[in-house]
C-alpha cells in the first residue's frame with residue numbers, strides 16, 4: 255500500500271485531529287499561549303521570508319534547499335524550522351503521537367479507498383520494551399526484517415507517525431522480490447520520561463526479540479533516522495562489546511547476541527554534542543536545541559564521551575570492526591543538514607580504518623529527507639526516491 259501525496263485537505267484533517275489532543279495533553283491555556291506566540295511568525299515573518307527568498311533573491315543566491323524545493327516543501331520546512339527552535343517539545347510530542355498519527359493515517363487510507371489495511375500491523379510489548387510489528391504474512395517467518403528506531407531528538411516521535419513511511423518501505427520490499435518482509439518499529443521511551451541507558455536497553459531487548467522471530471541474523475537490517483540512528487549505532491557498539499559494558503548495563507541478559515546482517519542509517523546524529531553541528535540556511539534543525547536534547551538524553555550520571563551514549567566519539571578501530579554488521583553499513587544524509595560535517599568526520603575515520611560502509615550524500619539535501627519527502631513531495635518519483643535507494647541496497651545485500 256503506497257498512498258498518494260499529502261493534500262491540503264489532509265493538512266486540515268490533521269489539524270482537526272491535533273487540536274483536541276493538544277487541549278487534553280498540553281492544556282487549554284498553554285495551547286492558546288503557544289498559538290499566540292506563533293502568530294507573529296505565521297502572519298508576518300513566514301510570508302515575508304517565503305516571498306522574499308523565493309521571488310526576490312537571485313536563484314543562485316537562494317539557500318540550496320530553496321533552489322530545488324516546491325512551494326509546499328519550502329513552506330512546510332520553514333514552519334518545521336520555526337517549530338523546532340521555538341515550540342516546547344511537549345507540544346511537538348503531541349504532534350507526532352499515536353493519538354494524532356493513527357487517525358490521520360486511517361483518514362488517508364480511507365481517502366485512497368482502503369477501509370482495512372492490506373498490510374498487517376500489531377503492537378507488541380513485554381516488560382522490557384514495546385514496538386509495532388508490520389508484516390505481510392504474520393503467520394509465516396519473514397525473509398527479511400528491518401528493526402527501525404524513529405527520530406525526533408529523543409523527545410518526540412512515535413512508531414505511528416512513521417507507520418505510513420514504514421508501510422511504504424514494506425511495499426517496496428515486496429516489489430523488490432521479498433516474499434514476506436517485516437518491520438519492527440521500536441517504541442522507545444522518550445525524554446524526559448527516561449534517559450540513557452533506558453533507550454539502549456529497550457533496543458537490545460527489541461533486537462533480541464526480532465532475532466528470535468526471524469531466526470537468521472543475516473536477514474536482519476537495523477535502521478533508524480536521526481536520534482533513532484544514534485540508538486542503532488549504540489546497539490551495534492554494545493553487541494560488539496558485551497563484556498566491557500555488561501557491568502554498567504545490569505538489566506541486560508548476559509548471553510551473546512549475533513550481530514545483524516546490515517545497518518541503514520538515515521541522517522544519523524552520530525555524536526550527541528559537537529562543535530561541528532551548525533545551523534544552515536537550508537536545514538530545519540537547530541544546533542543549540544540539539545545539544546539541549548542531548549543533555550536530557552544523557553541524564554546526570556554519564557560521561558558524554560561514552561561511545562555507547564554518543565557513538566561518534568568511538569575512535570577504537572577494533573571495536574568498530576567488531577560492531578560493523580557482516581554486510582556493512584549504508585548511510586544516507588543531506589549535504590546541507592546541521593549534522594553533515596559530523597557525519598563526514600565519522601565516515602572519514604571509518605574509511606581510514608577500513609570499516610565496511612557506503613554512504614550517499616544528497617546534494618542540497620536536508621535532515622532525514624528520505625522520511626520527510628514522503629509527506630512533502632508531490633510526484634511518486636520524488637516521494638519514493640530515498641526509500642527506493644535504501645530498498646535497492648537491501649536487495650543487493652540480503
Ligand SMILES: *[C@@H]1O[C@H](CO)[C@@H](O)[C@H](O)[C@H]1NC(C)=O
Nearest residue numbers: 580581582583610611612651
Ligand atoms: C562489505 O559489504 C558488502 C555489502 O555492502 C558485502 O557484499 C561485502 O561482503 C562486505 N565486505 C566484507 C569484507 O565484509
Ligand SMILES: *[C@@H]1O[C@H](CO)[C@@H](O)[C@H](O)[C@H]1NC(C)=O
Nearest residue numbers: 259324325326631632633634
Ligand atoms: C502533483 O502531481 C500530479 C501528478 O502526479 C500533478 O497532476 C499535479 O499538478 C502536481 N501538483 C503540484 C502542486 O505540483
